[in-house]
Amino acid sequence: MTEIIGVDIGTTSTKIVLYDQTGTAIASANHGYPLYQTEVGMAEEDPAAIYDAVITGLTEVTAKATQPIAGISFSAAMHSLILLDDHFAPLTRMYTWADNRAASAAQQLRERPDAHALYWRTGTPIHPMTPLSKLVWLAQTQPALHQQARWFVDIKAYVLQRLCGQLVTDYSIANATGLFDLHQLKWDSQALQLAQVRAEQLPQLVDTTTQLTGLTPQLAKQLGLSPNTPLIVGASDGCLANLGVNAIEPGVAAITIGTSGAVRVVTDQPKLDPQGRLFCYYLAPNRWVIGGPVNNGGNVLHWVQTTLFATENPDKPLTYEQITRLATQVPAGSHGLLMHPYLNGERAPLWDANARGAYFGLTARHSRADLARAALEGICFNLAHVAKMVQALTGPFTNLQASGGFTRSETWRQILADSFDTTVTIPASFESSSLGAAVLGLASLGLIPDLSAVQTMVANDQQQLPKETNVAIYRELYPIYEQLATAYQPIYQQLAKFK
Structure with missing residues (x-):
C-alpha cells in the first residue's frame, strides 16, 4: 500500500x-x-x-x-x-x-x-x-x-x-x-x-x-x-x-456554499449556454464541468451577523448558530419577505459586477428573525436560479451533493432541499477539492482503475429530505424572486454611478 x-x-x-x-x-x-x-x-x-x-x-x-x-x-x-x-x-x-x-x-x-x-x-x-x-x-x-x-x-x-x-x-x-x-x-x-x-x-x-x-x-x-x-x-x-x-455521474449536482458558492454538474462533452451565463470547464478526458459560481454565500450571513445582529458590544454579535436558530422560528417564505443577496456584485446568474442587494416586501411586522431567514432563503434562491440554467443544458438533478461550511447547519440544509425540491446529501469529508486532487492523482498513477472509483471513497454523512409544505411555498415565491432580479438589473449601473 x-x-x-x-x-x-x-x-x-x-x-x-x-x-x-x-x-x-x-x-x-x-x-x-x-x-x-x-x-x-x-x-x-x-x-x-x-x-x-x-x-x-x-x-x-x-x-x-x-x-x-x-x-x-x-x-x-x-x-x-x-x-x-x-x-x-x-x-x-x-x-x-x-x-x-x-x-x-x-x-x-x-x-x-x-x-x-x-x-x-x-x-x-x-x-x-x-x-x-x-x-x-x-x-x-x-x-x-x-x-x-x-x-x-x-x-x-x-x-x-x-x-x-x-x-x-x-x-x-x-x-x-x-x-x-x-x-x-x-x-x-x-x-x-x-x-x-x-x-x-x-x-x-x-x-x-x-x-x-x-x-x-x-x-x-x-x-x-x-x-x-x-x-x-x-x-x-x-x-x-x-x-x-462523488458528483461526476449524470444528474448528480454539486452545491457548494462557503464564503461564495457554486452549482456544478459533470457531463461527457462540452455544453455551452446560448446566453453565455454558465462556465464549461475541463476536468479530465470525457469529463466536463458545467455550472455557475456565485459571489454571495456565507459572506451574506456574515453581513447579517455584523450588521443586523450587532449587540451593544459590536465585537460580540450573535453567533451563526444563534442566528440560524432564530431563523427556524420563522416559517418558510419569511412572511412574504424576499432578499436578493448581491452584496458583492454577482457572477452567475447575472454576471453583473454592479449588482446590488435588496430586501423586497419589507413591512412593519417583519422582525430581525425574518430578515435573517430571508437572507438564507435568498442565497438558496440565487443558487436555484443558477441551477435552473444548468438543468436547461444538462437535464434535471436527481441528487445534490452538498459541501461547504453551510452543511453544518440543519436550518440551511433544509432551506436548500426545499428550494430545490431535491434530496441534499452531505458527504462526510469536508475537504472535497483535496480529495478530488488525490483521486485524480491515484488514477494518473494507475492505483485505481478510473475516476469512478471515488464512489467507494466518499461516505455520505447524512441526507436532508425536502418538506412538501415548504416546497409549495417556495414554488410560489421563487418566480417572484426571479422576476424581481430581472426587473432590477437595468438599475444597478445607475446606482453604481451614484456617489
Whole structure:
C-alpha cells in the first residue's frame, strides 16, 4: 500500500491532506495568508506566502506518513494571475478571482460584436474575475508593467515551477482564464491578441493527469521524499470539488456554499449556454464541468451577523448558530419577505459586477428573525436560479451533493432541499477539492482503475429530505424572486454611478 497527498491551493488558505489508497484521510495541514484590499476592488495575495504555506503543509503531513508516498496531486483556485520576470520572480502580487478592478475592461469585452463567439470558444463568461479581463485592464492602465513581464501565470504554475523547475498549466485551470480554446485544447489566438500576450509568454499546456518529476534536492530532503516523487498537475478546485463529493455521474449536482458558492454538474462533452451565463470547464478526458459560481454565500450571513445582529458590544454579535436558530422560528417564505443577496456584485446568474442587494416586501411586522431567514432563503434562491440554467443544458438533478461550511447547519440544509425540491446529501469529508486532487492523482498513477472509483471513497454523512409544505411555498415565491432580479438589473449601473 502507498499513500498520496492532495494539495488544495485556495483563496484564503492552502489545505493539504495525506490519504491512503482508499481515500481515508491520515493527516492534514491548513495554512492561511493575508488578502490585500487597500483600494476599491482590489483583492491580491503574495505568491511567496502561498508557496511557503504549501511547503509548510507538505513538511507537516509527510512527517506523518505511515507508507511510501506515491505522489502529490494539486488543486488550485481559478482565475489567478501573476506577472513574472525572466527568472520567474513575481513582478506583481497574485490577482485573485475576487479582484474587481478590471470591471471596465470586462465591459469593453462584453460590448464587442464578437463577444459571444469568444465565450463559445473559451467556455468562460466575460467578467472582471478572468485573467483575460485583468490583462486587458493592465495593458490599459499599467502598460509598462504589462510589457515588462516575461511570463503570465496562475498560482499553481508558479508553485510547480518553484517545486520542480517546470512551467506548466493544466487544461482545467487554463479553461478558466478566458484565454483557452476548449474545443482544440490550446490557447485561443484571438483572446491572446485582446490580452496583448503571446502564447510563448504562457505556461505549457498539459492534461490534468500529467506527472512531473524533479523535486529540487533541498526540497526532497526537507520533505523526506525522493526527488523522483511524481507531482500530478491536477485541475481547478471547483472541478475537483465535484470529483471529491462523488458528483461526476449524470444528474448528480454539486452545491457548494462557503464564503461564495457554486452549482456544478459533470457531463461527457462540452455544453455551452446560448446566453453565455454558465462556465464549461475541463476536468479530465470525457469529463466536463458545467455550472455557475456565485459571489454571495456565507459572506451574506456574515453581513447579517455584523450588521443586523450587532449587540451593544459590536465585537460580540450573535453567533451563526444563534442566528440560524432564530431563523427556524420563522416559517418558510419569511412572511412574504424576499432578499436578493448581491452584496458583492454577482457572477452567475447575472454576471453583473454592479449588482446590488435588496430586501423586497419589507413591512412593519417583519422582525430581525425574518430578515435573517430571508437572507438564507435568498442565497438558496440565487443558487436555484443558477441551477435552473444548468438543468436547461444538462437535464434535471436527481441528487445534490452538498459541501461547504453551510452543511453544518440543519436550518440551511433544509432551506436548500426545499428550494430545490431535491434530496441534499452531505458527504462526510469536508475537504472535497483535496480529495478530488488525490483521486485524480491515484488514477494518473494507475492505483485505481478510473475516476469512478471515488464512489467507494466518499461516505455520505447524512441526507436532508425536502418538506412538501415548504416546497409549495417556495414554488410560489421563487418566480417572484426571479422576476424581481430581472426587473432590477437595468438599475444597478445607475446606482453604481451614484456617489
